Amino acid sequence: MDLNRAxxxxxxxxxxxxxxxxxxxTVANLAVATNRVWTDKSGVKQEKVExxxxxxxxxxxxxAGQYLSKGRQVYLEGRLETRDWTGxxxxxxxxxxxxxxxxxxxxxxxxxxxxxxxxxGDVPLPSDSAASSSADSxxxxxxxxxF
Numbered sequence: 001m002d003l004n005r006a007x008x009x010x011x012x013x014x015x016x017x018x019x020x021x022x023x024x025x026t027v028a029n030l031a032v033a034t035n036r037v038w039t040d041k042s043g044v045k046q047e048k049v050e051x052x053x054x055x056x057x058x059x060x061x062x063x064a065g066q067y068l069s070k071g072r073q074v075y076l077e078g079r080l081e082t083r084d085w086t087g088x089x090x091x092x093x094x095x096x097x098x099x100x101x102x103x104x105x106x107x108x109x110x111x112x113x114x115x116x117x118x119x120x121g122d123v124p125l126p127s128d129s130a131a132s133s134s135a136d137s138x139x140x141x142x143x144x145x146x147f
Contacts, residue, residue: 004079004080005077005078005079006076006077006078006079006080006098007075007076007077008032008034008052008075008076008098009034009073009074009075009076009106010032010033010034010035010052010073010074010076011032011033011071011072011073011074012030012031012032012068012069012070012071012072012074013031013032013033013051013070014031014070015068015069015070016028016029016030016064016065016068016069017029017030018061018062018064018065025057025058026057026058026059026061026062026065027055027056027057027061028055028056028057028060028061028062028064028065029053029054029055030053030054030055030056030064030068030074030076031051031052031053031054032051032052032054032074032076033049033050033051033052034049034050034052035047035048035049035050036048036050052097052098053095053096053097053098054076054078054097054098054099054100055081055097055098055099055100056099056100056103057099060100060101060103063103064103067105068105072105072106073105073106073107074103074104074105074106075103075104075106076098076100076102076103077100077101077102077103078098078099078100078101078102079098079099079101080096080097080098080099081096081097081098081099082094082095082096082097083095083097
């Protein structure tokens with residue numbers, strides 16, 4: 001049995017970038033920072049920050065674009081995926097991302113615990129068959145969000 005699962009809690013380093021693919025699927029790209037704090041052998045406090053690239057598809061991407069902003073703390077679950085491409089200079093490049101299928105908005109950046117929200121479940125991956133149904137989706141209404 002194999003398992004590819006990533007779970008992080010961190011803060012957005014920039015506002016989400018939300019786009020629509022040519023097939024009509026919504027995608028959001030996030031940048032999230034997580035930090036680790038420890039005390040080394042000499043008793044000095046150390047800190048290391050990791051930066052994560054996050055991709056979210058479908059309705060969850062629309063929600064992220066509408067409610068998340070730089071500095072906001074967020075819990076994300078998903079799978080690791082590495083994509084590759086050849087740059088204009090002819091060099092092959094790689095990028096490892098977390099493709100999130102669950103998100104919980106946490107406090108921070110003016111948010112309180114009372115307005116935290118949980119989203120997730122079965123987020124469809126982009127496909128031509130899903131494009132026709134997502135193309136006519138309306139704007140997200142606050143009363144439709146389950147929190």
